[in-house]
Amino acid sequence: MTGTGVLADNAIRELIATGAIAAEPAVDSAQIQPASLDLRLGTTAYRVRASFLAGKGRSVKERIDEFCMHSVDLSQGAVLEKGCVYLVPLVERLALPKGMSAVSNAKSSTGRLDLLTRAITDGGEEFDRIPDGYQGPLYAEICPRSFSVLVRPGMRLSQIRFRQGQSVLSDRDLAALHDRAPLVSGEPVISSGLGFSVDLRPAEGDLVGYRAKPHTGVIDLERIGYYDPADFWEEVRSKSARIILDPGAFYILVSREAVTIPPDYAAEMAPYLAMVGEFRVHYAGFFDPGFGWAEAGGAGSRGVLEVRCHEAPFVLEDGQVVGRLVYERMSERPARLYGAGIKSNYQGQGLKLSKHFRG
Known part of the structure; x- marks a missing residue:
């Protein structure tokens, strides 16, 4: 082994x-x-x-x-x-x-x-x-x-x-890795991982996310690219670079930073911390080696944020830090990287719903 x-x-x-x-x-x-x-x-x-x-x-x-x-x-x-x-x-x-x-x-x-x-x-x-x-x-x-x-x-x-064994990078090691191979666009926020913020000021238009509709039909998980997003999601638009999260509502948003995972590392989105605010950023999915990596077709990929608001309405503003990525060392470089020769649905992504929806 x-x-x-x-x-x-x-x-x-x-x-x-x-x-x-x-x-x-x-x-x-x-x-x-x-x-x-x-x-x-x-x-x-x-x-x-x-x-x-x-x-x-x-x-x-x-x-x-x-x-x-x-x-x-x-x-x-x-x-x-x-x-x-x-x-x-x-x-x-x-x-x-x-x-x-x-x-x-x-x-x-x-x-x-x-x-x-x-x-x-x-x-x-x-x-x-x-x-x-x-x-x-x-x-x-x-x-x-x-x-x-x-x-x-x-x-x-x-x-x-x-x-x-121990695989998680210390903040010092994470900073050194960023110096060798930039992990994020812009200045890194490093504290128990790599911080990321929410993008509520898109380069074009005013679409900043989606909110799940409360009463919808069933989603067959085998059907890929099948469903009309309008049947399940409301568009969230903002001209003020802020939105108010409603208690109990579920949102799809996107990070402001483009993230890169070098081939010899993996990452995991860390759990929500209570002091951030009255919401939770879900931490579904791992970030595989090669995610956002230019040589694997990424050139930086933004992280999609799955957000649920808790007890009170909460104002979320553009650039607000909402979570962090914890980087870990691989025991060896994978034979294949994310996005390189394998079916990778979210390489090079921006704001994007799950693969079950059209568009």
């Missing part, structure tokens, strides 16, 4: 070959990304009364038995309804070697649909964090927040990244 850092695609293939990652049906090569593995839904969803963690010494199956309201057969496709919580056993299971941990996250398209998706494990005391040496099944907690969705077995709503 390779050295310290986030495991790249070839190392993930080795984990599959040695049985550290097992699945039936077997893992498809299309699931393997430059620095992560897509996880597939199984054949059954359990509608549960509430979100939960298994807790130390307890299995997820025990908790499903405790909180399950009914089960849903996904084999012919089934609708997961807005506002409900579901647990879906995933196809993949793990037998991680000692010294290796993992972290899961929703895929970018999942986050852009406000489809809350988190991994839980037996004995787990945190969402999306798989402890060192974990052996056992994986489950996805799914809660559609804005739109009901039609899902089928094998769909890939989340992904998992594997780590050996």
